[in-house]
Amino acid sequence: MNKLKSTLGIIAIAFITLTVVSCKDNKKEQNNADGNHSEMSDDVDHSKMNHDNSDGHHDGEKKEMAMSGDGNSQAVLNDYFNLKDALVADDNAKAKTLGATLATTLENLEISSNFSDTQKTELKDIIEDAIEHAEHISKNEIDHQREHFKILSKDVTDMVAITGTENTVYQQFCPMYDGGSAWLSMSKDIKNPYYGSKMLHCGKVQKEIN
The missing domain is CATH 1.20.5 (Single alpha-helices involved in coiled-coils or other helix-helix interfaces)
Known part of the structure; x- marks a missing residue:
């Protein structure tokens, strides 16, 4: 027993x-x-991906960022981040309004005398191109807005490379949209402006810009 x-x-x-x-x-x-979506490779099968469609907002997105160099660069970044958030939320009407706002802010951007002649010339070219894409965003439907936001994001990234930033900005990357597309964010959290609620967390942090 x-x-x-x-x-x-x-x-x-x-x-x-x-x-x-x-x-x-x-x-x-x-x-x-x-955690799979932040580690996706470029050859992921689109049809097999499961994306979290949560609409939760990260407080870090609203945090203001102090810029070195040109004071108005801060205003450009603030308007850019607001536009990004509208695309994340699939809000076409708000993106139109914010595209127009950003275009005006870019037009009013004062280029600091602290920059070299080469930097001034580059900034003028960047601003001119960014204004064009912001204006397109202010007049089109969301699919077309996202096409222009891709190029606008490159312009803003190039601007930051010249003006600098005191706080960390995260360059994020979606391998699925248009052969791969980047954008800037104040937060490490992935909130995809190219797909919105369809694939909200599709992407990864590509690099930190300090």
Whole structure:
């Protein structure tokens, strides 16, 4: 009888151990799945991807950023981030309004005398191109807005490379949109402006700009 009880006890302990390990493995697999989108490679099969369509807003997106160099560069970035948020939210009407606002801010951008002649020339070219794409965004439907936002994002990134930034800005990248497309964000959290709610967290942080 004692031998039987001992055997049953060993079996019970083994069963409990296997159950605990299994739960931990399942939890680990779930966590890995939840973080999968930020680690996507360029050859991911689009049809097999599962994206989180959460609409939660990250407080970091609203944080103001102090710029070195040109004071109005801050205003440009603020308007750019607001426009990005509108595209993330699939809000075509708001993106139109914010595109017009950004175009005006870009037109009023004062180029600091601290910049070299070469930098001044580059900034003028960047601003001229950015205004054109911001104006297109102010007049078109959301699919077309996103096409222009891709080029606008490059312009703003080039501007930041000259004007600098005291706070960290994150350059993020979506491998799925138009052969690969980047944008800037104040937060590490991926909120994709090219797909919005369809694939909200599709992408990864490409680099930090300080």
